[in-house]
Amino acid sequence: MQKAGSSPDFYFVDGIRTASRRMVRELGFMKSTLAATDYPPSAVHAIIEIGSRKSMSAAQLAEFLDLEKSSVSRMVRKLIEAGELQEQASDSDGRVKWLALTPQGRRTLAAVQAFGRKQVVGALEQLSANQQDAVAQGLGIYAQALEARRSGKAMEQAGEIRIVAGYQAGVIGRIVQMHALFYARSVGFGSFFESKVAAGMAEFVPRLDHPRNGLWLAVQGQRIVGSVAIDGQDLGDNKAHLRWFIVDDGLRGAGVGRRLMDAAMAFCDAQGFASVQLWTFQGLDAARRLYEGCGFQLKEEWPGAQWGKEMVEQRFERLVAPPGD
Known part of the structure; x- marks a missing residue:
């Protein structure tokens, strides 16, 4: 080595x-x-x-x-x-x-x-x-x-990546960009998907001041290279919604995604949510292994086109243990 x-x-x-x-x-x-x-x-x-x-x-x-x-x-x-x-x-x-x-x-x-x-x-x-x-x-x-x-620019190492919570200038555009580029390349999503991510982020970010919502960013130098969010309001019934989990090209597999997920899950545990749910689709095997490593289980899958293209959509759920268990 x-x-x-x-x-x-x-x-x-x-x-x-x-x-x-x-x-x-x-x-x-x-x-x-x-x-x-x-x-x-x-x-x-x-x-x-x-x-x-x-x-x-x-x-x-x-x-x-x-x-x-x-x-x-x-x-x-x-x-x-x-x-x-x-x-x-x-x-x-x-x-x-x-x-x-x-x-x-x-x-x-x-x-x-x-x-x-x-x-x-x-x-x-x-x-x-x-x-x-x-x-x-x-x-x-x-x-x-x-x-x-x-x-001629110095290359920063993955070990220098910080996980920070909350809003950062440019966060909406950067998260939308990472999603659009990755999913266009990997599954062929286009403008419909990018617009949907942008609209969702624009609606969510002003709600970050609510105590049951959270956003965590992986930051390398001044650049955002990963994200995950917990929306504690939109599902109701004391359920949290995990959204916008993404890690930039070249950093997948380096532990950045796990650090983001750990921060989000610690927040959910502290908030006492009954469960955490996420929606994705079949074929993202590396992400699925990470979800399952954090305690998520596949609960449903069905054919659908909510992302602008026919896919086998999936719902994962993680039950949060009550305090003291």
């Missing part, structure tokens, strides 16, 4: 380089086109990033992809000519043009996402649950480290 900040030996480094090359080959990056499209890898990445952010300028895209502006300009022009992208002048600065996906581009993005998810799911099915968590955590942290090296 290498210590943080130490210089790893050559065998260690070469092992990672070998694994990286194998991933590049297996994911198809050595081919002239990617993800069953007619486009090279850089164009496919451009479609994914513009689609996930709704709109970007060419300059922003070049910086994000770490490509020369001239290369991005040529690529964007080809994608516009192919009908994948469209340009719109900025309202505030006529010199800036925003790039967005066309309806054809959105169909291409959906096909790319389906292809990529099939690749990942097929690989993860070869692994145990613990190995899957290790892959998610390790790849995320390694990607952050590569980005930190390129940008």
Whole structure:
């Protein structure tokens, strides 16, 4: 095990380089086109990033992809000519043009996402649950480290994450963003889901001053990287509703989620709720293991579309022991 900040030996480094090359080959990056499209890898990445952010300028895209502006300009022009992208002048600065996906581009993005998810799911099915968590955590942290090296910015370690209670400036937007990006990528949710999360957060946050409501945030430096909330008002009958549990990419499996859940469950125990309930859907196996580790049990499941897409929805419940038991 290498210590943080130490210089790893050559065998260690070469092992990672070998694994990286194998991933590049297996994911198809050595081919002239990617993800069953007619486009090279850089164009496919451009479609994914513009689609996930709704709109970007060419300059922003070049910086994000770490490509020369001239290369991005040529690529964007080809994608516009192919009908994948469209340009719109900025309202505030006529010199800036925003790039967005066309309806054809959105169909291409959906096909790319389906292809990529099939690749990942097929690989993860070869692994145990613990190995899957290790892959998610390790790849995320390694990607952050590569980005930190390129940008010259210091990378903060997961151990520096603090769990804080209550409102923080920007919390609504940040929690909505983490949910939207994760669920768009993992299950294909879109604007309906993002709008529903935003509306729920906007309604809940002004009620944080109520003694039976709580919000806990994982904060790394000044950045919110995780959240969980307890709404003690909306279910009634002395039942608590666990909501908006999310941990940012690269930190899942590092214990951040468990720390957030422990804080929320300690609050519920202290408040004397009869039970804590949460609603989710089938397929989020890592989250389910965490819920069950905190005492939740699956009580119901049914087909539904409250999140904007047909899913097998689930209700979990945790009974809270009376004081003194």
